Amino acid sequence: MPTPQLDRDALVQYVNTKWDEEIVPELERYIAIPNKSPAFDPDWQAHGYMDEAVASIEAWCRAQPIEGLGVEVVRIEGRTPVIYMEIPATGAYTESDDCVLLYGHLDKQPEMTGWREDLGPWKPVIENDRLYGRGGADDGYAAFASLLAIDALRRFGGEHVRCAVLIEGCEESGSFDLPYYIEALADRIGSPSLVVCLDSGCGNYDQLWSTTSLRGLVTGTLRVDILAEGVHSGDASGVVPSSFRIVRALLDRLEDPTTGEILPREFHAEIPEARVEQAGLAAEVLGDAVSGKFPFVEGASAMAEGRADLVLNRTWRPALSVTGVAGMPPLESAGNVLRPFTAVELSLRLPPTVDAVEASRALETLLETDPPYGARVSFEPGEPATGWEAPALAPWLGEAVDAASQHYFGAPAVYMGEGGSIPFMGMLGEKFPAAQFLITGVLGPGSNAHGPNEFLDIPTGKRVTCCIAEVLALHAARS
Secondary structure (H helix, E strand, O other): OOOOOOOHHHHHHHHHHHHHHHHHHHHHHHHOOOOEOOOOOOOHHHHOHHHHHHHHHHHHHHOOOOOOOEEEEEOOOOOOOEEEEEEOOOHHHOOOOOEEEEEEEOOEOOOOOOOOOOOEOOEOEEEOOEEEOOOHHHHHHHHHHHHHHHHHHHHOOOOOOEEEEEEEOOHHHOOOOHHHHHHHOHHHHOOOOEEEEOOOEOOOOOOOEEEEEEOEEEEEEEEEEOOOOOEEHHHHEOOEOOHHHHHHHHHHHHEOOOOOOEOOHHHOOOOOHHHHHHHHHHHHHHOOHHHHOOOOOOOOOOOOOOHHHHHHHOOOOOEEEEEEEEOOOOHHHOOOEEOOEEEEEEEEEEOOOOOHHHHHHHHHHHHHOOOHHHOEEEEEEOOOEOOEEOOOOOHHHHHHHHHHHHHHOOOOOEEEEEOOOOHHHHHHHHHOOOOEEEEOOOEOOOOOOOOOOOEEEHHHHHHHHHHHHHHHHHHHHOO
16 A cells, blocks of 8 residues: 655644644633533523534634635534534545545533542643543544644645544434434435544553444333332331332343343344454553553452453443432431332443344343332333444555554554444444444543543544544555
């Protein structure tokens, strides 16, 4: 594959300067906007934070010195808006029908508790080259990094095919608005041969990481009612079963309470041998960081000893989390009362190739059938999100990703699945089966997306931007 004559030193200097002088200040403004995803802010239209975030990002994008750049905010009535941008091809590629689609999102997860006293979700703070606050790394930087990568490669010796950039406002809610925009924009997007997504993670901050798969997700509220109202626990316990114990019994149908293994086989999938090998290599690279990146309390340990097993646990095996609870008073007001109901919010991560819609139905049946003691049991499912597995890696993309990682990180690229879900990838995988995918990001150890003290590692953001610039140039040169 021909190598574009990029002036890499000048490109790095330009990217670093733009990040320091423009992108970081823009991200500070963006973090300060409490633009929660519609699942967490049903009144998002009335509150106006989504429009504020869109306007802020749109203004910066329109000001970029990229010849032919088109920026448009596309709105469908009642749905979250998207920012859609097009950049025409350069040089020898102006007559080509080829296209690259770059993707990111601008909606955010809710606040979450546990932030350091000097930090907060809507309070941007820079400390040790890390920008703290909700949404900077997940995934507010994507629009800025995408345009800067294109700008930089044009300036310093690279060419590219036509690029489309799509920044949505619904990703953290499952991207339920996005199919309508993909349909509306289908003729303008065309048929991309490469999709670049900047919403993923990295195993460390030392090299470029490419995501090979994403888990699916089934969510829902499991509620158990046993009484019409609370009663004295001394009077009722031993006669009236605890709604909490019934919840435990129902969850034991799904999960082994000792090991955490998900029991029904319909929630599992066969792991491809290539992904097992990649997990082993990733585990070797990461070492103790496979589990050490998490803030365990002193004396606590991970669910398995083998590092490769842990990598596969978080990428190709189902796992249950209880993410919320209702029906329980806070400790300071917990009287001796046998409560009338318990409700828990469930988050079941699925292997990439399991159909999430079918899994959601199966979970509902599993939990609601034959309720203990005749209790009133209901499971209200959320929007299921089927996972995604990348197509076989084209040789040119493998070479391009590795070259970019070597040039800007000084180390080879690494491939690994991610435990999270990006519903957009499954949609695009179905719509563009011939496309190659580069799914990467800046969410590395400690960055804590969705949790307290979320941060963006600024040097990694700069290097990833440089890598995208080179991959776009090599993509054009591949033919």
